[in-house]
Amino acid sequence: MTERDTRNAPRGRLDKRQAIIAAALRVFAREGYGQASLDTIAAEAGVAKPTIYNHLGGKENLFRHVLAEIAARSNAKTLAALQTFPTDPQELRDHLNTVGLRLAECFVDEQSSALRRLLHAEIARFPDLFDVVLDSGPNQATEALAGRLARLANAGYLTIEDPIRAARQFVALLTDELPAMTALGTRPINPDDLERAVTAGVDTFLRAFATPTDAPADPPAREAVGPLPG
Amino acid sequence: MTERDTRNAPRGRLDKRQAIIAAALRVFAREGYGQASLDTIAAEAGVAKPTIYNHLGGKENLFRHVLAEIAARSNAKTLAALQTFPTDPQELRDHLNTVGLRLAECFVDEQSSALRRLLHAEIARFPDLFDVVLDSGPNQATEALAGRLARLANAGYLTIEDPIRAARQFVALLTDELPAMTALGTRPINPDDLERAVTAGVDTFLRAFATPTDAPADPPAREAVGPLPG
Amino acid sequence: MTERDTRNAPRGRLDKRQAIIAAALRVFAREGYGQASLDTIAAEAGVAKPTIYNHLGGKENLFRHVLAEIAARSNAKTLAALQTFPTDPQELRDHLNTVGLRLAECFVDEQSSALRRLLHAEIARFPDLFDVVLDSGPNQATEALAGRLARLANAGYLTIEDPIRAARQFVALLTDELPAMTALGTRPINPDDLERAVTAGVDTFLRAFATPTDAPADPPAREAVGPLPG
Amino acid sequence: MTERDTRNAPRGRLDKRQAIIAAALRVFAREGYGQASLDTIAAEAGVAKPTIYNHLGGKENLFRHVLAEIAARSNAKTLAALQTFPTDPQELRDHLNTVGLRLAECFVDEQSSALRRLLHAEIARFPDLFDVVLDSGPNQATEALAGRLARLANAGYLTIEDPIRAARQFVALLTDELPAMTALGTRPINPDDLERAVTAGVDTFLRAFATPTDAPADPPAREAVGPLPG
DNA sequence: CATGAATGAGCCTTCATTCAT
DNA sequence: CATGAATGAAGGCTCATTCAT
Structure with missing residues (x-):
């Protein structure tokens, strides 16, 4: 039935x-x-x-539910974007560009942008919502990203002391120009422009964190995925 | 009298x-x-x-005037913070830390934060305000900052291709953690924390843009980070 | 109950x-x-x-509904007053006096007067309302009245070329003095005064439109301002 | 300059x-x-x-002054229109048409119409204004017109018992259609239409009050209120 | 006297919220 | 549960009026 x-x-x-x-x-x-x-x-x-x-119940509660909903969706999207993080050493820049583009796409996503705007707008009225959203979203993403970067560092491709910080800075460099380019998410962005912005961010990121390859390489020969090597 | x-x-x-x-x-x-x-x-x-x-006249006009006012003040503060930008090579890191701290202080300034929140909140209702504020504020600051950075690059202390981009990234790295730390500007920040955040940003910035000092002199005749060279 | x-x-x-x-x-x-x-x-x-x-919805719409309502009521009243129009030749003057009194009563009716005042007052703001009210009220009444007069003309009691015009003039002569007597409908009128005004109007109307009764016809044997001496 | x-x-x-x-x-x-x-x-x-x-002083007083002003002007215009009233028997109809047209023009005059609208609109708030305006305007005109009609009656061309009433009815017949044709004075009227309306009114007036000219003369010999003898 | 600036009162409209069905 | 109808409260705006110059 x-x-x-x-x-x-x-x-x-x-x-x-x-x-x-x-x-x-x-x-x-x-x-x-x-x-x-x-x-x-x-x-x-x-x-x-x-x-x-x-x-x-009421407008306020509805708003909380809505924000929780968007935050959850955005988070899911972002985590999905990180799922395919490269574990393969070669073509590091390309891989970073790829995942960076995915992250940037999450950033300029309509709902994600709306969430950011609503948070900014109403943080005075709903001071608690900020932490809720932060924990249910960006923080998880940052942590996940930090893990991936740490792996690359362990593999010798990146030189990173504080992976959390590096993850945050990676995102900061990626999304640097996006607010201005999208009018805080209210105007669509040209895919080419988005890619250019990502490339610029990744470029600087690599200048800061790529392990110098003067030594002809032969990277740490490990599978790279191996976290916390011995 | x-x-x-x-x-x-x-x-x-x-x-x-x-x-x-x-x-x-x-x-x-x-x-x-x-x-x-x-x-x-x-x-x-x-x-x-x-x-x-x-x-x-009316609420809307009042809002526009208010935003123009805050934007002007914030811009003035920021430009003032850049006025003392170091042109002196020695102690580059310290100088960047100093000016970075000033910029960060402008960023977490109460009015500046309020301006950011209001812009996010009302960009849907006042789509034109975004560009107005952008032009009367951040864009000017970015350009001024880019000029300073370009001078340092010319002097051989930094290796910068696109000064505007470098300026934007400098700010991005400086302010990276501030929104989360101040709850979008609604909570005061511990000065030590602020300094730590700035230091971290400057550190990464220098890792990316500082001219290697192994060879003490003759500025980096290299293509710099020539994007994806061969 | x-x-x-x-x-x-x-x-x-x-x-x-x-x-x-x-x-x-x-x-x-x-x-x-x-x-x-x-x-x-x-x-x-x-x-x-x-x-x-x-x-x-809103004040304006309410006003329109109200005016439509009064217009409809006034019209209904007026048409009812015309329902009993005499088709019987004898006592023409009495019959005209009777129906004239009914029409005059409709004219000085509180709601009808209020409608006239409101129309005058707000025709600048609601230019369309005038035609609406006209069509839903006076025009219908004039037409109905014209029909009755035409019948009397056909029967030989009145000499009328243009029944519509005659109807309008009949009303004009009836209501001639009423605005001044009632202060535009804001003061009640003495029934005797009303009747006097009606009588005067009917009298002139008959002087203008009554078919001469040269034929023996036992004319309005009364002296009464007798026009058409004879 | x-x-x-x-x-x-x-x-x-x-x-x-x-x-x-x-x-x-x-x-x-x-x-x-x-x-x-x-x-x-x-x-x-x-x-x-x-x-x-x-x-x-204040809005109310201003309104009173304004109404007094318009009333005075309208009255002056109307009295001027009556100044040239024919005293000459021949061409009675033409003369009545002429003066009727002048009166009708006064009636549809912009200021006169506005005065009527304002009186209707505000008689509830300013109950006294009605009598003031009436006395300073229409009543004087009616009386003047009655005098002229009485003279014509005395001369044997009209048969009038009550000149005041006749004057009022003359005006009523003249202006009969004008409110509808001008939308209570808010729309200009075609001069031809105005003339047609006047002609119609004069026609009926003469049907009612013209002394039959079969017996060319011996006027009613009554004095009939005749003011201004001679 | 004439004016710019200021104000208390009020209006039309809308909103979030709740009965009663 | 879902809904149509109703409401107290409040908001933006305007007005007639008055100070102080």
Whole structure:
């Protein structure tokens, strides 16, 4: 007995919540917390206003849920982008460019940008949200990235003392120009421009952290993935 | 004998405009554009509400004036911080640390932070403000900084291809950790922490751009980091 | 045993719309569009102010609905007054006096007067309303009246070339003195005065349009300003 | 180099009052009492707002002065139009058409129409103004017109019992269609249409009041209120 | 007197929230 | 649970009026 045929209407029993959050996400991102009106959100979600109060209580709570949702999505995207981090020594620059581009794409992603704007806008009203989002997002990504960089360092391709810091600086160098180029995420960016920005960041990163290759190389011969070598 | 404002000042002063902008600046920074109420601003400025409309027209215009004001102040501060940029070769790292600290202090400055938050918050409603502020602030600072860096490069102490990019990256590396450490500018930062962050940024910057001093002199006749040479 | 309003009637009635329109009608008529305040209307209707916005949108729309309502009522009243128009030749003057009195009563009716005042007052702001009201009211009445007069003309009792014009002139002669006598409808009129005014109008109308009764026809044997001496 | 301000400024010593009243007249006529703002009036008069309070006290008083002014002008115009009333028997219809056209032109005059609209609009707020205007305007005109008609009656060309009533009815028949044709005075009227309306009114008036000319003469010999004998 | 500046009051409108169904 | 209807509170803006110059 599948309740499939009740797709449309009766489905709403429970995932109206999803519709509400999705609509709220759009509206909040578009108009900000203060100017966003529950009427608009309700209309855009196709539900009545009190339904919002039934599923989520009030505007403030709705906002928290929305932010948590975007943060989770952005985080997932970013972690996915790091999944394919190169473990292969050769073509280090290319690999960094590739993963850097993925990260930059996450950075300029519409929802990620909206999240940043909303955080900036409402941190005064919701001081706690900042840490919540930070922990559920960038911090995890930084840590993951730091791990990858540490591996490369261990493999001898990079010279890194503090991987966390290096990870942060990698991202800083990658995303350096993006806010100005996208008007804080409100204007789309030309893919070529994005790639150029990434290349510039990676370039400087390598100038700072690439292990000099004067010695004809023969890198530490280890599989590189080996964390914490012996 | 300036009758500044010690006068009985009961009514009709001309500098109420200043009071209004100052109050608006505080209130907008504290509550954001949407939630800030003209009642609050008027009360905080010690004027009646219509006085705001006499001096500046409406909420939107007031906001624009306020943003222009903060942007101008922040820009002035930043340019002042760059004024004393070292042109003297010795102690390059110390000098960069010093000026970096000044820049970082500008970055975490309360008004500067508020400006960043307001821009993020309201860029959707005031798309034009972003470019205005950018041109009247960061862009000028970046250019000034780029000039200083170019001089150092000319003197052989740094190896820089694109001074504008280097300036941007310098700032990016300096301010890298500050948003997280100050909760987007809403929490004061420990001076030691600030210095540590600056030091870290300068360190990486020098790793990337300092001319190798093995050969004490004759500036790096190399292509520098010629991107992806052969 | 009508549960008129003895019901607890605490909230959420549907006929609040009627209450709002009724109250708005009173307030607009009393204070004019510009000075009428939605607070007053809401209070007088026993509803909260936003309820007005739920049922009818905004002040302007409310005004239009109110005017349409009065126009419709006035029109209905006037057409009813014409329903009993005499088709019977004898006692033509009496019949005209009777129907003239009915029309004059419609003219001095409180709501009809208020409608005229509001139209005059706000025609600059609502230029379209004039034609709307005209078509939904006076024009219909004039046409109906013209039909009745034409029938009398056909029957030989009146000599009328252009029935529409005659109808208009009939009304003009009837209502001639009423604005001055009622202070544009703001002061009640003595029924005797009203009747006198009507009689005077009918008299002149008959002098202009009554078919000469040279044929024996027992003319209006009364002296009464007798035109057409004979 | 322009002596612009010498022109109107110093002259303003005393007739700023005139400028204010003229501007107020325009603004009140255009926007009505309620919506007219003293700011607009002051701007249109080229004076500062308090100047209005110096010359005339407050909005209400200004309105009274303005209405008195328009009423006086309209009255003067109307009386002037009656000045040339025919006393000469021949061509009675043409003469009535001529003077009727003049009266109708007074009726559709912009200021006269505005006066009527303002009176309708604000009679509730200024109940006394109605009688003031009536006495200073229409009543005088009616009386003057009645005198002329009485003279014609005395001369045997018209058969009139009550000249005041006849005068009122003459005007009523003349102006019958004008409100509808001019949208209460807000739309200009085609001169031909105006003439047609007047002709129609005069026609009916003559049907009602013209002495039958079968027996060419022996006028009713009554004095009939005839003022201005001779 | 004339003016620029200031103000208290008020209005139209909208919002987040809650009953009652 | 979901909804239509209703509401208290508040916001932005404007106005008629008054000081102080």
